[in-house]
Amino acid sequence: MRTRLAVAGLLAVGVLLMVNPLYLPVPVGEPNPAYTHTVQPVEDGSPVAGVDAPDEGVDTADGVVDYADLDPEARAAFDRARDAEGGFGVEDPASRVDSLSYPTDPSLGDGLLVVAYEGERYEFWTRTVEREPGAVVAQRVAVQPVAFLVGFFAVVAAAALGLRGRSGAGPE
Template sequence: MRTPLVVVGLLALGVCLMANPLYLPVAVGEPDPAYTHTVQPAGEGAPVGPESPIDPDAGNDSDAVVAYADLSPDARAAFDRARDSPEGGFGVEDPDERVDSLSYPVEPTPGDGLLIVEHEGERYEFWTRTVEREPGGVVAQRALLQPVAFLGGFLAVLAGVALGLRGRLGED
């Protein structure tokens, strides 16, 4: 009589543990934002092209096309630092290190986090954005707890099936 109850319990436990991506990770803190600055040449291979609302060949009448000289000194320094960086950009974590004259949206749009900067006859895309990183506890849940719980659930289902089959085969 106890064997069917144990089988059902193992199967239920296994299914709950295997379904852990539905309820894990549990938020254990606020997202940790970082503020990125990226510069890349504007051209055919860049996201700005014929299908974009910004036409890199258009005149300076577009809101998102800015002459390098028109940038604030802090924005010029950030532009130069991102352009000269081997990675094509840099990030800061402290909100006080952001440039006040630039916006940092989560999803940049032309004129808001994406500027076309004309500098020395070349046009560059200057992206500024906020990247929300998950807290360390959530990363640990995703990397350790979820796989271990899934594996434990899979093993519990296997044990329940094996116990159920052993009980049936033993009765025959």
Template sequence: MRTPLAVVGLLALGVCLMANPLYLPVSVGAADPAYTHTVQPVTAESPVGPGSAVDPSEIDDGAVVAHADLDPAAREAFDRAREAADGGFGVEDPDERVDSLSYPAEPTLGDGLLVVEYEGERYEFWTRTVEREPGPVVFQRALLQPVAFLVGFLAVVAGAALGLRGRLGGEGVSRR
């Protein structure tokens, strides 16, 4: 009587644990925004048009902003991003953003994406808002969900093995 109950219990536990992506992650707090500033040279693959790649020599001069014409705070952010080893930097405090720049989640030319001419070269200057997941949600997705799935899988295998052992006559067989 105990074996069928254990088999059903292990199978139920295993299925519940393996289905954890359906009920995890539980939202814990609001997303944590960061504001990024990125500078890279304009290339043929630059998104200067509405979703199209164009030859850098064909960029409309009306879309290009001279470095000297940038607001002093924007010019400082551009220089800092251009000089950064990885091509950019981020800030977390909304008060540290540059007031003259926009920070959309999806930048477009003129709104989060500027083409800046500096020392004869043209650069893409990206400013955007990046929503980051709170730490507990990252923990759930990176560690808790995979471990729960693995434990659930092992519980299903154990339940199946226990059930098959009983059916194949492994239970109650006397050895002489």
């Protein structure tokens, strides 16, 4: 009887630990937003490759914006992002550029500008990236894999104990 209870207990604990991705990670606090700025040359496969300079009277959000037409803070952010490998990010909302938008899903004119600079065209991306709190990252990296492995070994132990009990090698 004890063997059956042990097998059932190990099996229940093992299965619960193995399905931990269904209930872990437990959200701890609010996500930390970061505001990113990246600049890259417009290439053939780019989503803005066919965008041209706007006609007279057309909103510049639909076309190429000249570098000189950018607000001074936006120009500084453009220069900094162009000079930095992979762009740069800020965490403080007050550090964002007021004239730029920071959507989570940028589109042309809203988080994505095509900027003409020194004869070249560049994609200027600004976006909000939601980052998970450190405790959630730790759960994903350490707790989930360890819990899964412990659960797997518990199921293997339950199977071994159950087979041992069936063969009559152990006490019931």
